[in-house]
Amino acid sequence: MPVISSLTSSLRFEFASILSFLPFAPRFFLFEILVRKNVDAKGGEEEDLVTETDRGVLLTKEEQKEVGEIAEELQKYCVNAPVKCPLIFGEWDVVYCSNPTSPGGGYRSAIGRLVFKTNEMIQVIEAPDTVRNKVSFSAFGFLDGEVSLKGKLIALDESWIQVIFEAPELKVGGLEFQYGGQSEVKLQITYVDKKVRLGKGSRGSLFVFQRR
Incomplete structure (x- = not known):
C-alpha cells in the first residue's frame, strides 16, 4: 500500500484549519487536498487523498471518511x-x-483485481447527451484489453442524470465483441468546476472525476 502522507497529523491539522474558516476559504484548497500532489518542504511529493490508491481501493475506512x-x-x-x-x-x-x-463491475471486484490490473478508467461526456466509459486493463500481467460502453444521458432534474448504456464492448488482443445487454445508472452531480467533478450514485457511492 502506498504511503498516504496527506493523512498524517500535519494534514489533519491543515484540513481542520480550512474547515474552520469556510465558506471564506477558496475552493482550490479543498481540491488540492483531494486530487492534487503537493511538494513538501524537502522537495519530495506528498500524496493527496485519492491518487495512487487504485481509485480508492487502498484507502482505509478512516481515509474514505476524510474523502x-x-x-x-x-x-x-x-x-x-x-x-x-x-x-x-x-x-x-x-x-x-x-x-x-461500482466503476468497472466484476473487473474491479476483489477476485477480478487479482486477474485484471486497471490501467485507465475514463469517462467522456459529449454534448448534447452522449456518455462513453472506458476501462483499460492488463490481464495476467501481459494481455492488454479494454471494456467500453456508450450511453445516452437523460437529465432527470437539475442535478440528477440517468445514463442508458448499450451492451459493453470488450477488446482483448485482436479480438473484439459485445456481450451482455443494456444497463442503466443514475448519478447526482454534486459539484463541478474546470478541474474536478463529484458524483453520487443512486446507492450512495461517491465518485471523484479529474479532468484529463
Whole structure:
C-alpha cells in the first residue's frame, strides 16, 4: 500500500484549519487536498487523498471518511443546476469511488483485481447527451484489453442524470465483441468546476472525476 502522507497529523491539522474558516476559504484548497500532489518542504511529493490508491481501493475506512468530508464541503460550492452546466462535458479520469466495484463491475471486484490490473478508467461526456466509459486493463500481467460502453444521458432534474448504456464492448488482443445487454445508472452531480467533478450514485457511492 502506498504511503498516504496527506493523512498524517500535519494534514489533519491543515484540513481542520480550512474547515474552520469556510465558506471564506477558496475552493482550490479543498481540491488540492483531494486530487492534487503537493511538494513538501524537502522537495519530495506528498500524496493527496485519492491518487495512487487504485481509485480508492487502498484507502482505509478512516481515509474514505476524510474523502467524504471534503466532498461534502465542496458540494456547498456547486453551481446551480449542474446538469445544465457546460463544464460537465469533456474527458474525465475516474480517480476515486467509495465502492470499488461500482466503476468497472466484476473487473474491479476483489477476485477480478487479482486477474485484471486497471490501467485507465475514463469517462467522456459529449454534448448534447452522449456518455462513453472506458476501462483499460492488463490481464495476467501481459494481455492488454479494454471494456467500453456508450450511453445516452437523460437529465432527470437539475442535478440528477440517468445514463442508458448499450451492451459493453470488450477488446482483448485482436479480438473484439459485445456481450451482455443494456444497463442503466443514475448519478447526482454534486459539484463541478474546470478541474474536478463529484458524483453520487443512486446507492450512495461517491465518485471523484479529474479532468484529463
